[in-house]
Each structure stands twice: as structure tokens, then as C-alpha cells.
Amino acid sequence: MKLKLFILVVTISIFFNCKNEAKSEAESDPIVENTSKVIDIVTLSMEFQMPDTIPSGWNTFKYNNKANETHFFRFVKLPEGITVENFINEADPVFEEGMDLINAGKPEEGFAAFGKMPEWFSNAIPSGGSGLIAPKSSAISTLYLEPGLHSVECYVKMPNGKFHSTMGMVKEVYVSDAKSDTEPPKATNTIDIKEDGFHISGDLKKGEHIFQVNVINQKLHENFATSDVHLVRLEDIADINILEAWMVWYDPKGFITPVPNGVKFLGGYNDDNEGSTGYFQVDLKPGKYAFIAEVPNARDKGLLKEFEVKD
Ligand SMILES: [Cu+2]
Numbered sequence: 682m683k684l685k686l687f688i689l690v691v692t693i694s695i696f697f698n699c700k701n702e703a704k705s706e707a708e709s710d711p712i713v714e715n716t717s718k719v720i721d722i723v724t725l726s727m728e729f730q731m732p733d734t735i736p737s738g739w740n741t742f743k744y745n746n747k748a749n750e751t752h753f754f755r756f757v758k759l760p761e762g763i764t765v766e767n768f769i770n771e772a773d774p775v776f777e778e779g780m781d782l783i784n785a786g787k788p789e790e791g792f793a794a795f796g797k798m799p800e801w802f803s804n805a806i807p808s809g810g811s812g813l814i815a816p817k818s819s820a821i822s823t824l825y826l827e828p829g830l831h832s833v834e835c836y837v838k839m840p841n842g843k844f845h846s847t848m849g850m851v852k853e854v855y856v857s858d859a860k861s862d863t864e865p866p867k868a869t870n871t872i873d874i875k876e877d878g879f880h881i882s883g884d885l886k887k888g889e890h891i892f893q894v895n896v897i898n899q900k901l902h903e904n905f906a907t908s909d910v911h912l913v914r915l916e917d918i919a920d921i922n923i924l925e926a927w928m929v930w931y932d933p934k935g936f937i938t939p940v941p942n943g944v945k946f947l948g949g950y951n952d953d954n955e956g957s958t959g960y961f962q963v964d965l966k967p968g969k970y971a972f973i974a975e976v977p978n979a980r981d982k983g984l985l986k987e988f989e990v991k992d
Contacts, residue, residue, distance in 0.1 A: 720732065722742055722743070723744075724746050724850075731852065733854060735854060737827060737828040737860055738861045739825055741823045744948075751813050751938055752835045752850070754811050755807065756824065757831060757832045758806040759805055759830045763801050767799070777844070779795045779931075781842070806954065809950060814946055821962040823959060827856065829856055830856075834852075835851075866960050867891065870884070874894065874984075878982055878984045878986075885988050893958060896908070896956065897955070906976055909974050911946060911972070912947045912949050913944050913946050914966075916969075919943030924971070927941050970988050971988070
């Protein structure tokens with residue numbers, strides 16, 4: 682029951698924030714010099730190397746995951762007066778305590794522990810990011826960011842069950858009032874996220890694609906995540922049902938590395954508000970693929986769609 686209450690509180694809060702997000706009209710911030718370049722994000726092991734300050738508006742990110750683990754990056758806009766320190770000191774320990782209890786075979790106590798989340802947590806706003814990206818791979822994402830202090834984070838779990846965010850994979854980034862002059866790219870395909878799942882349009886033939894993801898309807902799922910999209914390449918040995926179960930972080934075997942056999946993550950578009958749009962680019966080679974959201978029971982929700990790219 683506590684979990685349901687927590688979800689309700691978070692849902693109401695996200696709805697409230699969506700409706701009250703005001704665009705800042707403040708003057709340009711001179712800290713940002715070049716506002717049109719691609720912003721590099723690099724991970725060597727368990728960190729984000731990227732600028733501390735970036736412009737608001739449209740930004741294109743190249744995430745270069747040089748690590749041996751699958752990672753992602755996502756932006757979360759922090760509530761007024763909250764910094765990444767608050768996340769590390771007040772929210773991470775709650776996730777850790779809950780997850781440790783679930784891992785110890787005590788799911789009820791674990792979910793009850795998540796109810797101890799600080800009040801401000803429900804006012805943090807997911808603001809888009811990449812999908813999961815395989816080791817030694819890179820991905821390009823274009824996101825629209827509102828000004829303000831953000832946390833950039835990854836919460837895949839290490840083989841010992843610890844979240845990457847508690848191992849240093851969280852970085853404070855200030856999105857300045859200065860607006861980037863980056864334009865969103867011209868999409869080859871669209872993915873509309875609606876109440877009943879993904880609606881994909883455009884030819885899925887081999888070659889370069891730019892996917893435009895439109896969050897038409899958003900909702901909070903049982904794992905506190907909202908509907909997002911991850912692109913995976915599936916080798917013949919891959920089992921789609923194992924992948925579907927793996928996408929749930931609160932499962933002791935979920936969202937933990939190594940990823941399921943025969944699965945390679947190629948990026949995507951992370952949690953964002955209803956009404957938002959973002960882009961990701963990918964070069965599709967012939968083979969089997971799926972779009973999947975980081976939610977429980979993705980297939981039943983229309984948030985798991987398989988497709989094949991012909992030679
Ligand atoms: Cu990570």
C-alpha cells in the first residue's frame with residue numbers, strides 16, 4: 682500500500698510540475714561560449730565526463746561509453762534549493778536500503794523502505810536522456826532542456842546489485858538561461874508514446890536513421906519510471922522474455938550487468954514529460970531489433986515492439 686501511495690504522490694507531483702513549468706526569459710548567461718557544438722559525454726568506467734554548464738533549449742549530445750559496462754545518461758531537473766549532494770545523501774541511501782532488502786528476499790520491507798524518500802524527491806523532473814548504450818559504443822541524442830540545476834545519472838546495477846548512481850555515476854550540471862542555437866535534426870522516423878504504447882512510423886530499412894520520439898501520453902509505472910524507449914539489437918541467442926524481465930530495476934536480476942545474452946543496447950530516449958520531444962540517431966544494420974521501455978510488463982503495455990531490418 683505504501684508503494685501505491687508513493688506512486689500516487691509522485692504522479693500528482695509530476696502532473697503539477699508539467700503544468701507549471703514556466704520557460705525562463707532571463708538574460709543570456711555569458712559562461713557558455715560556443716552554443717552550437719555537439720556536447721561530448723564520456724564514461725571511462727563509472728563517471729560522467731562532460732561540461733558543468735551547458736545552454737538551455739536544444740542540445741545534441743554524443744555519449745561515448747568507453748566502459749566495459751552498459752550505461753545511459755539521463756537529465757533530471759532538480760527542485761528549487763536541491764543539489765546533487767541532496768540526492769547522494771538523502772535519496773540514494775533510500776534506494777540502496779530498499780534494494781538491499783529486496784535482494785535479501787524481503788520485497789515488502791524493501792518497497793516500504795522506498796516510502797522513506799525525502800519529500801523533495803517527487804518534485805524532481807525527468808528531462809530526457811539517452812537509452813541504454815552497450816560497452817565501447819556511442820550514441821547521439823538531441824534533447825530540449827529547461828534552465829536550472831540538473832542531475833545527470835545512470836542507475837544500471839553492478840553485478841553486486843549496487844546502483845551505478847551510488848558508485849559515482851551522478852553529476853551536477855547547470856543548464857543556463859543562455860539558449861543554444863542548435864536546431865533539432867530532421868527525423869527519418871517517429872515514435873509516438875501513447876496511452877497504449879509505441880506508435881512507430883517511417884521505413885525501418887538498413888542505414889542511418891534519426892528517430893523523433895514524441896511523448897504524447899506519459900504515465901508513472903510500478904517501478905517509478907515513466908514510459909521511455911530503448912533500442913536493442915537481438916542476436917539469435919537472445920530471449921525477448923528474459924530481456925523484458927531484465928528491464929525492471931527492482932527485480933534482483935533486473936537492470937544489472939551483464940545484460941541478457943545476445944542483447945546489445947543502441948541508445949534511445951529516456952524518461953521525459955508528457956508533451957516533450959527528443960531525438961536519437963542510429964545506423965541500422967540488417968538483423969533483429971526491438972524497441973522496449975524500462976517498465977514492468979512492457980509487452981502488455983504496448984511498450985515492446987520487435988522488428989527486422991532486411992539486407
Ligand atoms: Cu551506468
